[in-house]
Amino acid sequence: MLDPQTIRHDDLRHGQGPWLPGIARPPGRTLAADTRCDVVVVGAGITGALMAEHLTAMGKDVVLIDREREGFGSTAASTAMLQWEIDLQISELAALYGFEAAAEIYRMSFKAVEQLGELVGQLAIPCGFSPRPTVYLAAGEVGPRELLAEHEARRRAGLPGDFVEHADLLGRFGFDRAAAIVSPGSAEADPLSLCHGLIAMATKRGARLLREEAVSYDGSGATAAVTLKSGRVVEAGAIVLATGYVMPDCVQDDLHRVASSWAVATVPQAPEALWPGRALVWEASEDYCYCRTTTDGRIVFGGEDEEIEQPEAREELDEAKTEALRRRLHALLPKARLDFSHSWSGAFGQTEDGLPLIGRVPGHPRLLAAYGYGGNGITFSFLASRMLGALIEGREESWFRHFAIDRPNPA
Incomplete structure (x- = not known):
């Protein structure tokens, strides 16, 4: 037993x-x-x-x-960002298991989001399920050159998306970053x-x-x-x-380890404070942050992950992590109101690959x-x-x- x-x-x-x-x-x-x-x-x-x-x-x-x-x-x-893109880039996954295996894994993930959307529609579950593009932003050591290489690897695998440079990214979404990969096929929901x-x-x-x-x-x-x-x-x-x-x-x-993540939700924002298309946004760095919107116009913003399993140790960091998220949200979206209606933290399992x-x-x-x-x-x-x-x-x-x-x- x-x-x-x-x-x-x-x-x-x-x-x-x-x-x-x-x-x-x-x-x-x-x-x-x-x-x-x-x-x-x-x-x-x-x-x-x-x-x-x-x-x-x-x-x-x-x-x-x-x-x-x-x-x-x-x-x-959960922040319920239903992405087909996974924590390791396709190029990183290919370095571990070969390109064909990495490509197949990414395609199965893409198909999973698509099929989940079909299921929610068939069952008529009122959970705010909405298809969304993703914006994968240059961050840290991952700049335009690295993102372009990742974009080419995805295209070789038959995955959709566009490489977007700074001026176009700023004009389309308002994000002042060097570059991004913009891809269709993801979604959001009320988990x-x-x-x-x-x-x-x-x-x-x-x-x-x-x-x-x-x-x-x-x-x-x-x-x-x-x-x-x-x-x-x-x-x-x-x-x-x-x-x-x-x-x-x-x-x-x-392969398995436990980590903790922190998240906040703002008060409902004025429309001009939100980015066009309400895409799911995340950063191409190891210590990445991510954000989405809700049906009532809030921004859900998370990240600041730590390899912490004990609840007491996680809770001790709640206040500092919330303030760190506030600063990072302001840097990404300077027009957003920084009043938080909710803040929380949680543990999750992850793997080396x-x-x-x-x-x-x-x-x-x-x-x-x-x-x-x-x-x-x-x-x-x-x-x-x-x-x-x-x-x-x-x-x-x-x-x-x-x-x-x-x-x-x-x-």
Whole structure:
């Protein structure tokens, strides 16, 4: 039996983001007796919600478990910039795994955002989902020459986008940077409403939502089982771990590490303070900041990441990080009002190669997991739901190997 780590939602994030519950979802219930299902999903954040929706659409009998309010852990801390561009440039990824592998990974990420948009439209989830371009700004040691090389690598991979020099960038968006890559195909959403809308659809199809705490997993036998703190057992054909960055010992991987990020949301801005097209904006530097807008005209601005896991250490930096974000926001958008309505911080999992850990847990054939999303949380969550759904049905594609939990560290 495998024991999960115990962590509360308050440890996953601190402060309050701008997302509020907007979609009714059935309350989680406790389990009165042992039960069975096809798949038990542990964790009812955005990954678990996408997983439950997809599995119920496949006709699976699903039990979805969370010890606290669904979506109010890491999901509520997400800035929900649904980008297909990942933390490592395609040229950096190619240096690790070869150009063809890097190109395939980027194309799968692009397709994931597109398919997520289609899903939200089909289900009519009111979550503020809007297609957006991205503006990838020169920053730090990454100047026009480096961005142009990255643009050429993307074009070779069949990915869309334009290299934009200073004058055009300033005229089109108002950003006083040396250059940028402007690309279509990304999106934004309200992550909490998206999560709750997916859960509502899954439960409408018969998924059972439990407000219970999982204390151990067994995925090594002829069937899988999750033991709850109440002593009840959920038996299943497979277990999916969708618990954010909180990984049980059996999923430990030398690629994975935990970091913390900080974010703020301004008061609603005057239209002239916002950039045209409300693109998703991020910087081409290791210590990058990123921003987007909300449907009511706020600017959500984040960054200042640190490799900190302990909640207390993260919270001690909240005030200093908020002020640092204020200065960086002013430097990028000098016309913006710097009054903040919300500020928050959260922990997230990331990997050395910028790719998630998705697939079967080695040595535990009925235990599947999805971790290490980095800056592409919801995009990789969608990708995980499709990959794990296929594995549960016994289907495996060649590209799944790029995200294998036991892939070797390329360093």
